[in-house]
Amino acid sequence: MIELAGVTKRYGPNTVVDGVSLTIPGGGVTALIGPNGAGKSTLLSMIGRLLPMDGGEIRVDGLDVSRTASDVLARKLSILRQENQVAVRLTVRELVEFGRFPYSRGRLTAEDRTRVEEAIDFLELAEFAARPLNRLSGGQRQRAFIAMVLCQDTDYVLLDEPLNNLDMRHASQTMGLIRRFATELNKTIVIVLHDVNFASYHADRVVAMKDGEIVADGAPGEIITAPWMAEIFDLEVPVHAYADRPVAAYFAIG
Amino acid sequence: MLVDRWRTALTASGRPVTVLVLLGILLAMVTALFMTYDLKGSLDFALELRGRKVGGMLLVGFAVAYSSVLLHTITNNRILTPSLMGFDALFVLIQTAAAFFFGTLAFLSLDVRLRFGIEVGIMLAFAAVLYRLLFGGENRDLFLLVLAGIITGTVFTSLTALIMRVLDPNEFMTLQDLLFANFSTVNRELLLVSAAAVVAIVVATRPLLAQLDAVAIGREHAINLGVNHQAVVRRCLAAIAVLVSVSTALVGPVAFLGLLVSNMAYQLTGTFRHRYTPAAAGMIAAIALIGGQFLLQELFASVVRLSVIISFIGGIYFILLLLREAGR
Numbered sequence: 001m002i003e004l005a006g007v008t009k010r011y012g013p014n015t016v017v018d019g020v021s022l023t024i025p026g027g028g029v030t031a032l033i034g035p036n037g038a039g040k041s042t043l044l045s046m047i048g049r050l051l052p053m054d055g056g057e058i059r060v061d062g063l064d065v066s067r068t069a070s071d072v073l074a075r076k077l078s079i080l081r082q083e084n085q086v087a088v089r090l091t092v093r094e095l096v097e098f099g100r101f102p103y104s105r106g107r108l109t110a111e112d113r114t115r116v117e118e119a120i121d122f123l124e125l126a127e128f129a130a131r132p133l134n135r136l137s138g139g140q141r142q143r144a145f146i147a148m149v150l151c152q153d154t155d156y157v158l159l160d161e162p163l164n165n166l167d168m169r170h171a172s173q174t175m176g177l178i179r180r181f182a183t184e185l186n187k188t189i190v191i192v193l194h195d196v197n198f199a200s201y202h203a204d205r206v207v208a209m210k211d212g213e214i215v216a217d218g219a220p221g222e223i224i225t226a227p228w229m230a231e232i233f234d235l236e237v238p239v240h241a242y243a244d245r246p247v248a249a250y251f252a253i254g
Numbered sequence: 255m256l257v258d259r260w261r262t263a264l265t266a267s268g269r270p271v272t273v274l275v276l277l278g279i280l281l282a283m284v285t286a287l288f289m290t291y292d293l294k295g296s297l298d299f300a301l302e303l304r305g306r307k308v309g310g311m312l313l314v315g316f317a318v319a320y321s322s323v324l325l326h327t328i329t330n331n332r333i334l335t336p337s338l339m340g341f342d343a344l345f346v347l348i349q350t351a352a353a354f355f356f357g358t359l360a361f362l363s364l365d366v367r368l369r370f371g372i373e374v375g376i377m378l379a380f381a382a383v384l385y386r387l388l389f390g391g392e393n394r395d396l397f398l399l400v401l402a403g404i405i406t407g408t409v410f411t412s413l414t415a416l417i418m419r420v421l422d423p424n425e426f427m428t429l430q431d432l433l434f435a436n437f438s439t440v441n442r443e444l445l446l447v448s449a450a451a452v453v454a455i456v457v458a459t460r461p462l463l464a465q466l467d468a469v470a471i472g473r474e475h476a477i478n479l480g481v482n483h484q485a486v487v488r489r490c491l492a493a494i495a496v497l498v499s500v501s502t503a504l505v506g507p508v509a510f511l512g513l514l515v516s517n518m519a520y521q522l523t524g525t526f527r528h529r530y531t532p533a534a535a536g537m538i539a540a541i542a543l544i545g546g547q548f549l550l551q552e553l554f555a556s557v558v559r560l561s562v563i564i565s566f567i568g569g570i571y572f573i574l575l576l577l578r579e580a581g582r
Contacts, residue, residue, distance in 0.1 A: 050474050074480025086471045087330035088526040098471065101479040106464040152479070 001025050001061060002047060002156065002190070008055035009042050009212075016042050018212035019056065024205075026155070029182045029189045031203035033196050033223075035233050038209040040192045041082065041160050047190070048079030048158045060156055074102035077156040078149045082164060084141070086133060092144045093129045096120055099151025115151055123147040123177065139170035146177065157181060159191040163198065175202050200224045200245045208232045224248055270523040270530035277522075277537040284545045291552065308544060310440035313448050314501045314508070315539030319519070320455075320532045321497035322512030324490045327470045327528070332520065333575055335512040339384070340407030341377070341498040342507040346433055347410045347417075348376050354417045358428040366443040374451070374499045381495040385488055433506050440504060448500040455493050462486055463528040470526050508561050510568020515539040517575065 002024040009017040017039040024030050032040040045051040047058055049065045058065045060077050078099075086095065096119055100112040108116070120129050123143045133141055142162060149157055159178065163171040179202045181187045193199045199206050199220060206223040208216040210232055216223050224246040229237040237248045289304050321336045336342065352361045361369070387402065418426060465486050468476040476483050501508065519535035520526060546560045 048478065050477055069480075070477060070482045071480035074478065079474075079478050081474050086475065088470050090471065095471075098468065098475070098479060101468055101481075106467055 001059075002188070003059045004043075004047070004056065005058075006056035007043065007046060007053055007058060009039070009046060009051065010054045016212050017046070020209075020212070020214055021056075022207065022214060022217075024188065024190060026188050027182065027186060028204035029179060029191060029202060030205045030207060031199035031220075032190065032192045032207050032209060033194075033199055033232070034209035034215075039212040040209050043209070044079065044158050044160050044190065044192055045081070048077065049073060050079060050081070071102055074152070074154075076154055077158065078152040078154040079158040080145055080149050080160065080162060082160045084145045090133050091130055092125055092133065092136070092140075092147075093120065095133060095144055096125075096147045096151050099148040099153075102152060115153065119147040119151040122150060138165045139167065139174075142166060142170070142174060143177075146174065150181070154187075156188045156190070159189065161192050161194055163193070163195065171198075178202070196224055196229070196248050196250075200247065221246060270525050270527070270534070273523045274530060274534055274537070277534060277541065281537050281541050281544075284541050284548070288544050288548045291548070306440050306442060306445060307547070309445055309449070310504050311543040311547065312540050313445070313452055314504050315511075315515070315541075315543050316532075316536035317448075317452055317497040317501040318508060318512045319515045319535035319539040321494040321501075322516040323519070323528070323532050323535055324459075324466075324494050324497075326516060327466050327526075328487045328490045330470070330472060332517060333513070333572070334403065335510070335516075336494050336498045337507060337509050337512060338407065339403035340410050341380075341494065342502045342509075343407045343410035343414070344380050345373065345377060345499055345502040346507060347414045348373050349432060350414045350417045350421075350429060353425055353429045353432075354421055358425045358432075362428070362432075366441065367447050370444065370447050370451075370499070370503060373503065374496055377495040377499045378492055381491040385491050444503060448504055451496055451500050455496050459489070459493050462489060463532075466490075466528045467526070470528075506561070509565045510572060511539060511542070511564050513575070514564070514568045514571050515542065517571070 002022075004020055004022045007017055007020045008015065016037075020039075020043060032044065034040050042051065046053050047060070047065065049070070053066065060073070063073065063076065065073060065077075090098075093116065096116050097108060097112070099119065100108060100115060104112050120126055123146060125140070125143055125147055128136060128140055128144075133144060136144065142165075146159075146162065149159075162178065163174060166174060175198050178189060178191065182189050182204075191203070193203075196206075201220075203220055206216070206218065206220050207214055208223055208228070215232060216228055222228075224239060226237060226239045229235065229239065229248055229250075235250065235253075237250045237253065239246050239248050241247070285308055288308060289301065293300050321341075325334055325336050325339070326332045349361075384406075418429070421429065465476070465481045468479045468481045469483065469486055473483055476486075515538040516531070516535045518538050519531050522538075523530045523534050525531070542564070543560070546563065550558060550560055550563075
């Protein structure tokens, strides 16, 4: 369970995240949606202790993220940010091996190696395993990072817009994989999504943010509606139903 | 089973290990040559004198190399060096200011250990301020880091120049001897203190090496993987302050040596892993220093300073590195 109480972040006079309280029970996919600058990524970074808070408290399975030792948290929760640059030259396998760092501190055991190969297979990366990251396409690289997170084998996985820069096929495949993380491997996923329609089809719960606050919270069917979209994004969007799920037809307007 | 594990370990790390072994052999050869070439007169005296020089160059080489590697890792940038960030300029400023306020006589008659201790203390304080300024905030812009470093370095150098101008000429001469990179005279006591400091730093940073591999791939990845990034960066900056103190106290500032040897180490070993890079860079530095000093002494009759040659080659290499980065 992830518990947020009064979480606040300020940059100078601007309050980016304003006293957010939220409880995310274990299991399932929770999507964070909202306009640019709503504070979604900032909130996610604070849960993943990449960014210090200016107020409030965050607990993951009862562990206070700002006080618990980083290596203990690294076996409990993993976070993948939007811009994934690595500063040094790494092959796909070397990157995925870093996912085992919280367990083996760089000295891989036989079990670690098995996990690494499993993750590489799960993400269908076997043929690129020996290739340096900078010689992969955007989609392949994104999958390599997801493989690293999978290898880290944490109960909680935080993903910040993992579908960015992916084409239709890779975006849908990646989202499908993330869904399988939750369903087959029983992980708790919190994911920031730009496209509400991915949230509609793959999330169990949708939390909408605007101006640093949570404005709506519920099942996809309750949130992806024309009135809520107008409220959250300041945009009149027709919402249709397709295959029992709401689809916001935002690409048809303007 | 054990043999299998050895074999996989060897193939996975084959190249860096080979490079380390070759560098070790080369270093041993250069050292042997330096120690035994054209020995004349009292054997004991000559060996002691040369041994002290070799010891000094080994220490300086390793200190310069390791401090550069550490700075590269914590800033995720392979062009910065402690020297570029004004570390050794500060050390020179400390010595110059001490000479000005207390006189070189008082300064030099101070116990070496005490003097070195005070100098290191000031360097550590600088590292703490640098940490606050550069890593404390959330906006850690690399360009800001480089600019701040160059500016602080320039300020320290200008202050040193100012004090030197108003210094008594005799004091100035003594200070010059103390400050300029000089590999041919190494103070015995300072050598012992420095050796102790370097050993202490190696022992203190050894547990960090695995974490530094994670820090090298980026701050956020490192935190995600459970590294206490702040603590590692702070300890590395402290280690850099001590290492720069060692090298500058022994032979004065050696600009560009760290840049040169660390990047050569990355290229030769083909890895960024800290199990290999500090040792490789340190040995390359020692080979360059001992070999270079040997050539200068024996072939060029010491008409040129080694530090000048290193700065010349290192400067060209620095420009090449910048051009390569810009071309990316």
